[in-house]
Amino acid sequence: MSKKILIAEDSSVIQNLSKKILENQNYMILSAKNGKEVIALLNKEPIDLILMDINMPQMDGMTCAREIRKSADPVIAKVPIIAITGNARNYSESDFTDAGFNDFLPKPLDFDKLVELVKTYIA
16 A cells, blocks of 8 residues: 655645655655645545645645644644745744654755655655
C-alpha cells in the first residue's frame, strides 16, 4: 500500500512539481489549496504526511498545524507535518516547532531534500 502525502500549497506550480516528484517515488498524493481543505481531508481519510505551505488563504499553515495538533483523534494529531515556506528567515525554528511542525523546507524547494525528508518521516 503506497503512503499518502497531502500537499497543502496555494501555488499550483509548486503543487504540481512536488506531486510529480513524489508520485515518481510511488507515493499517493492528495492536494489542498488552504488549511480548511487540509482539515477536511484529514477528517475524511488517513494521511501519512503533510507538506504545508505557511502562507495560504482562508487558514494559513501555522494555524492549520496548531489545529491538527489539537485534534481529538490521536492518529490525526500525530501526523508528521513539514512546513514549506518562502520566508523561513521571518520565523525561528522554535516558531515551527511551537506550531507543531516536525520540520521545514525553505523555498525555492530543493526536491532532493524534499524526497529525503519525506522518506525520513514515512520510512
